[in-house]
Amino acid sequence: MGDNGIVGCIVRYRMFLGFLSLAVLALPLITFRGADFYFLVRVDYAFWFSTVLFLVVMYYDLKEYSRVSLYSTLLLEVASFVLVVFARVASLVHTALLFSPGYLCIGRGVAGPGVLVYTYPLMIFAGILCVSVMFMNKLYGGPYVFLEGISLGEFYRLLSLRAGAIFNHPEILAFLLGFTMRLLPEIQWWPRPIGYDTIEYIAHLRDFVDRPSIFGSYYWMGGLRNVPPLLDWLLYPFALLVDPWYIFKLYPSVAYGLLTLLMTAFSRKALGVITRRSLLLAFVAPFSILLLRMSWDLHKQFLATTLFLCALMMLEAGSSFRRHIIAAALLFLSSLASELGAAFTIILSAYVIVRERKLPVSVLYLLLVSASYALIVWYVGKPVATHPVVGVAPPVVGEGPGWESRTLAYMFITFGPLAPLLAMGFDKYANRARYTVYMVAVLLLLSILPWLAPYITPAVGWDRILMTTAVLALPIALPQLGEIKRKEFVAITAVFLALPGFYATMHPSLYYYNRDLFTPLYRMPHGMAPSPPSIEIFDSALDVAKVARELDLKESPLITGFGWDRFLHLELRNPSTSELVCVPSTPIPDDIWQVLTAHNKSSAYVLLAYTSLEEFNETVRAFLSRTQQLPTRSEVCTALDLKVMVEEVYSNQVFTIFRLKIESITEKIPGKPC
Template sequence: MTIWRIAFKIDKVVYLLSFLIPLAVRSIPELLSPVPIGFDTVIYLVQAKNLSSKPAILPFFSKILSIFYSFGVDLIVLMKILPPLFFATTVFLAGMYARKRLGWSWRNTLILIIIMTFSAAMLRMSWDLHRQSAATILLLAYLCMDPWKDLTTKKVVTSFILIMFIGLLHELVLVTVIAINFYLALLALRKKMFKRGLIFIMLAITPVICYEVGAYVTYSRPIDPTGVFVDLSGEWSGKYANLVSYEVGILVATFWYVLPLAPLGYFYDRYFTPWMLVMLVGFLSQILTPFFAVRLGDRWMLYMAIPLMFYASNAISRLNGSRRFKSVAIIFALIIVCMNGFSMLGVVQPFKLPSDLYIGFIPSAMVFSTAKPEHVTAIISLSQVINNVAHKNACIVTHDPWFSY
């Protein structure tokens, strides 16, 4: 009984840390900046303001923000609070999945929490991909529910609700959950579990239907699914080697700290395996079939982050040797893995790291929005002056980062 109580208390501490550690870390750049951080964050605020008086559904995340705006909530303040909460919830659910569904020890779960918290890729997603962050929370909640196991009526209903909101929130997470559910349907059909297979097929189709309905209500037309593909051969005409070099380079720059570890810690999982596979295929389409590649393939690569963090954590936790050697090796590995993310927080001068070569994709410091923190106040003041002196149809010439201001 005493051992059980100790284990229960340790679990509670681990779950508490899995929320508080990422919350504290992700709050640092927000506290260092006078306005919400992230290049695209201001776009959400403008969309929310515009959607507050329109019967549109998409973009769904901005529509939710518009409801807060209608009730007089300060969106500037809200968007400094929500991203740290989203980030903390994401890491918390990942820790819960590792502990409850994968059966990891509390030590291995803590390693995962630290790696995810200081992952440059995870922090990059949290920087301004807020729609994706919200949808990822729902996806991880779906995985924690483990729909494959004990598929009760309550679990089916909850699954459909989560899937519907994922479909409305973000297209890339929509693709991920479709891949997962079609994979689960295939597993069920192979085992001649036809009823379960049908349920997972319906779960795979539902987010697409929700997305198309939302698009029709908002834009009065359905979305053409072929629009997800683009032809890169014209953009890189005669420069295929440059294309390959760029894509391999951005992969290494984004995940250099876990790429050596992930293959060593890979494990099969009925949810992470299709997730990882479909994102990898999307990314590689830019190299293997540039004439028919997915749009924004680098975002597909970035969304491999969560499975890769699990694999890297598994590799670190499986280090062999004496207890002392293992402890030193784990600490050293964590320092290397966390270096890039720590550098991005803005508490120190950013380190010279591989991600600096692709600063347009991964910020060297998260305190930036479309401007450096020291310039934001002046930009807002200028915007207010323009609003006061310019007439309604005035034209302002500027480059695109300032449009939403």
């Protein structure tokens, strides 16, 4: 052991430091004046001080006697080490699980007497045991050996070898960590699915089971849409056996684990990253807020991105025509998974054609570009779209003025900490991974177009492009942490990068820490939670959907505001847009009138939140009393006298279904052109 510096002082005075730790631990009891808030703060400070000091002095004491047989009083010291760690962790976990936000910071790690009643005695017992063993070691010149055998140092080396065998397979670690971190929110919120769009995915898969097709149009988010089919094909066999509700409680976790596995494999196989540095990717990537956001509810894009990464891995492995065929097949599958996958395929294919300049390869990727563009046209329903700047453009090109500040904030918060590491990775892998570096650069440029050139931007969501960019950028950036010489600095940086994602996947009380960080981020939830996160509202929406299933929607359409249609869709199989009608905001009588005239109906059901029969009647009366020209199907403006009956069909704590029926329409004055 060294005699100089701080370590030398700790070694020489470790027994005194042990007594000091015990004294600090007992200090809150000695100065006890009542179990108020600040008493708990003092206890937590004492816990932290004593925990750190106990662990440090025990570490150096055990290290000094590491050649002594493990079958000695060292076992008691090891036990006290474990008990100290257990007591501190138990108090933090207990506090996080049972108490409100704001805990889990230094000073608030002991939330109440319920936590204190067992952790405090355990910590004091462990401290007394620690000090007693060190005192005996000092008194007798070393630990008392009960039986000769394996030494503590040999036992530690054996454990290190076992652990090293596990760490030699970072892909497995990446899958296990990714799967576990994504599964924890699903367990926490059981049985409610995580995400906003996930409810619509469940409803759509039920529709697909009811009416399967190779390529088909289905009700999606308020209208009929040509839905990318690959995810349906993938999950259809499972949906025949298990309800899609439970499939989407497990599938996102499996998909997330597989993606983190593939990212780690990509870093090793395509980039040549050594095992030790790929561990950085395995441990940090599962906590990426961009990956978690994509997994939250963008399941088609998540599948497309996974397949796109596989294709890049194949392209970076070599330039044989066989590899190009496999890569093209994977890219085509990515196009079948999402319109974004098809757009990314076109971008990558163009670069492959320019770079390879071989006729068979060019023909292959030209066919792939044609197929991908045809899929985009089918998904969006038009080959080109009008554009105010260029006249006409591909349907994936739009404009986004007003998004400049949001785009800049999103980019700096999500990619800012990675920027130096990504620059180092670009410099290192520019020649080895040309396709990946090219795609990351292009996708980053597309993501910031609403900031740089807001009048020509992607129409599919710049934030979604940035999520896929993260999947390609993290294998390049994170291994560069290995360039830092000091391991403790690497660990601190890794924790800093992972912390927001850690909070997002833990108990909902920890979402509080992401609140101010995520507020500027467009469409970013504070944590991996259902939408809405209120259990009362969520369950009430499920209940009202079961009632909607029994209504005659062919005779009277059901009108709802945007967002609640996905819950109603859960119980309605393949509804038409004349049966389930979604309006942009809370339905008002004007919306109801437009729906009735558009579909030639005399009655409709209306779903409203926190609205009583009296309140709805009042809005209807106000509508009827207004002297206005109401458009009719004959495209003339006519003053009408309407007699309307309103009744309450169903009501729970949040939602009410009303039935509105027009009993008579009397024309008051002759119509005139609008």
